[in-house]
Amino acid sequence: MCGIGGVLWKSQPATKKDLETIGSLIKHRGPDEHGIFLRDNLGLIHSRLSIIDLKGGRQPLCADNPNIVLIANGEIYNFKEIREQLNLRGRDTCTLSDCEVIIHAYLEFGLDFIQKIAGMFAFALWDGEKRRLLLGRDRLGIKPLYYLERDDGLFFASEIKALVPFMKAKEIHPPSLVEGLQNQFSSGRNTILSGVKRVLPGEMLIVEQGQVRSMRYWDLTRTSPIKIDYNGAEEMFSSLFETVMVQHMRADVPYGVFLSGGVDSATVLAMISRLQTNKILSFSVGYKGVEMKDELDDAQRIARLFNTEHVPIVLEANEMFSRIPHMVWSTDEFMWDYACLPTSFLAEHARNHSLKVVFTGEGGDEVFAGYGRYRKTFVECLVKKMANPKSGGFRTRGRWRNPWPRKVFGDKLAQFSKSYKTPFINAWSCTPPAWDYTKKAQYTDIVTELPEDLLVKVDRMLMAFGVEGRVPFLDHRVVEFGLSLPRSLKIRPHYGKVFLRRWAEKDIPMDHLWKKKRGFHVPIGEWLTGDFLNRLEEKLLQNKAIGNWFQRDGIRELFSAQRAKKKASREIWGLMHFAIWHNLFIEKSCSVAPSTKEDPLEFIS
Structure with missing residues (x-):
């Protein structure tokens, strides 16, 4: 398990400084050791958490071919089985690292190699002969990988914060912000930072001749x-x-x-x-x-x-x-x-x-299928589908309940107020017509x-x-x-x-x-009270970022509802989280991690 990152400039050499900038922001992911690779316009950096082959698994890995260089985050769980297959085909590994099999599988099977590996992973593989960079992410998206395209180059890393220093302007993507507020997360290609994108689960990006193309190598809808x-x-x-x-x-x-x-x-x-x-x-x-x-x-x-x-x-x-x-x-x-x-x-x-x-x-x-939302009767499914045919009636309500989106969202958010449904509509529409409601909901x-x-x-x-x-x-x-x-x-x-x-x-x-499912609950609603709630309201009402995106009168009503025990804690928590996130990632460089013991209100300027 590790952190990875890199740069691929179009017409200038990569530098150690480029990599140190990325490395300083992912070093928490791999505190054991760090490795870099520089060649012409390519730079790769790896921060290692050593788990398998503690002495021999250092990265970047070249194995026995200096033209193929790999950095990887995660675990290839079937590496022993793959290594045995490769050995039978005449390929010998140089280390006991689980990740080395990625290189040999690529050399043996070409782009189809990714079908052979089972695990959680994000990797960057450079083929110097073909001048080809591969960026791959595991099938379920267990491991993260982000990238930023500029006119002069491509940048990628395990975490968004490592790409922030390479952004020419830090701007928020409004539909993703609405998704984050309403769904608790945003999904798909775009992130909340305009220009920073995700390598999708089950996808490998192929970067050649200055162009980026996507190869989907796993699709759960093909499951029969x-x-x-x-x-x-x-x-x-x-x-x-x-x-x-x-x-x-x-x-x-x-x-x-x-x-x-x-x-x-x-x-x-x-x-x-x-x-x-x-x-x-x-x-x-x-x-x-x-x-x-x-x-x-x-x-x-x-x-x-x-x-x-x-x-x-x-x-x-x-x-x-x-x-x-x-x-x-x-x-x-x-x-x-x-x-x-x-x-x-x-x-x-x-x-x-x-x-x-x-x-x-x-x-x-x-x-x-453990969640209650998967257990709808035939009549319930029919009614939901009639009311919301595009998503089968699944996940039609956001975390912010009426009337709060109308009262609290500012004009820049209001025009995207329904965008939070898009990921669920897109996912539901991808499923085969023959699938039942439960299977469609699981997939979504x-x-x-x-x-x-x-x-x-x-x-x-x-x-x-x-x-x-x-x-x-x-x-x-x-x-x-x-x-x-x-x-x-x-x-x-x-x-x-x-x-x-x-x-x-x-x-x-x-x-x-067979006891009733409770879930992994946290008593935030019980804790958002008293002096902390009062101080939080004051801070949010004075915060510039909150003022740019939300209506202050609506925020006042929201806090009044929480004091009256009308369950507004989710909305307030989302606003507080956004204000702190904005402070760390937009107003500051996010280069220094807060300690584990801070006053959160001091991070709402």
């Missing part, structure tokens, strides 16, 4: 439904998931588990315990002095069941709020998921326990919220502390299996994720598996 009963599915999944877990557990350093108290992380821990005997560190989060029930007791029960060395973390409002500026800087994107805060503390504790790798249960709900979430919210949270919060997150439910082979299951194995009245719950019964108590 299978007719299968539970017994057949159980046999198929047991073999598949064991293979996936064995490959994901490959590491030359210890690893731990984040336990949420739910089904997914418990299932991952059960598989780890089945496949190895070392005592595992596990971590969970709860909250002090709140009415909302946390998941500490459930997580502790699972930890005892599998005899982990368990670390419960109990957080209070003050320490959570003092983490906000660091969280906003780390998040990089304008993405205001409450769960980023507790995840940041989990990552910090894991690193303080000398861990570089942790497993999480992310993706289980999307892949096996997998290509929108999953990569740009949940996986941003996991990647950025963990990498801010030099920790790698592994998400076995999002191995593309598991995703294809889950999506292909018949609806009857996914949902029933009052329950989702039926297949996974049944499959896990041999390891996990029934009352834990």
Whole structure:
């Protein structure tokens, strides 16, 4: 797990200074060592978090061909299997690094090589003979990769902040800002910063002769439904998931588990315990002095069941709020998921326990249909489709509920007030007509919220502390299996994720598996009160960026509603997050990370 970046100038040489500029802003992702490559107009930089082949896996990698240079972030989980295939074809690897197989696979299979590798990754591969640069991202978007095109060159990096110094002007892309406010994230090619773009999940960009073209190498809509009963599915999944877990557990350093108290992380821990005997560190989060029930007791029960060395973390409002500026800087994107805060503390504790790798249960709900929004009756689906045919009635409401968009959004945002629906409409319209509502809804979430919210949270919060997150439910082979299951194995009245719950019964108590889903909640609504709320309102009303994009009278009404306990915390949280993000990324250079203990209101100028 690492940070990568680079420059490809059109008519001038790349310099060490170019790379140092990028490297200074991604060094948190790879604190162990740094490497650079300079040749003519190309420069590559790699910040390494060493996990596999600690001594021999330094990057940039050239292997035995000096014309091919690679920098990569992530893990190629099937690298041993690929290496065996390559050896049989006469290719010998120079290191034990999982990433080296990318080079040899490219030399052996050409552009089709990316179909051979399974893992979470973002990479840049330079072919000096063909003067070709490849920028690839894994199928689900677990690892990030951004790029910036200018008339005089191309710049790319693992995080947006590393591209900011190369922007000639820092301007906000209004539709992405609306998406960020309404959806909690923005998705697709564009980011909130005009000109900074994403390499999409399942995509490889090919840069040749000054032109950038896209190659889609994976498309989940090609997944065909299978007719299968539970017994057949159980046999198929047991073999598949064991293979996936064995490959994901490959590491030359210890690893731990984040336990949420739910089904997914418990299932991952059960598989780890089945496949190895070392005592595992596990971590969970709860909250002090709140009415909302946390998941500490459930997580502790699972930890005892599998005899982990368990670390419960109990957080209070003050320490959570003092983490906000660091969280906003780390998040990089304008993405205001409450769960980023507790995840940041989990990552910090894991690193303080000398861990570089942790497993999480992310993706289980999307892949096996765990959310209530997937369980609509035929009549409900029909009514929703009639009301919103373009998106099948799925995800038609934003996080900002009426009347707040009309009252708070300024003129520059109001003209894009419906743009937040576009990603969901586009995703839904891509699905085959024969797919049922549940499968269409799963797919829509997998290509929108999953990569740009949940996986941003996991990647950025963990990498801010030099920790790698592994998400076995999002191995593309598991995703294809889950999506292909018949609806009857996914949902029933009052329950989702039926297949996974049944499959896990041999390891996990029934009352834990079949309890009502709670989700990874954070009591922000309870904490946005009193003096902090009053000071926040004053700061936001005086803030220039807020004044440019929002209506101050509407903001006053919003805060009045929160004081009257009318649930305006999401809207207020989004405004605060935007003001702090704007301060760090637009008004300043984002070159210095805030500490983990700051007054967030001091970052609203």
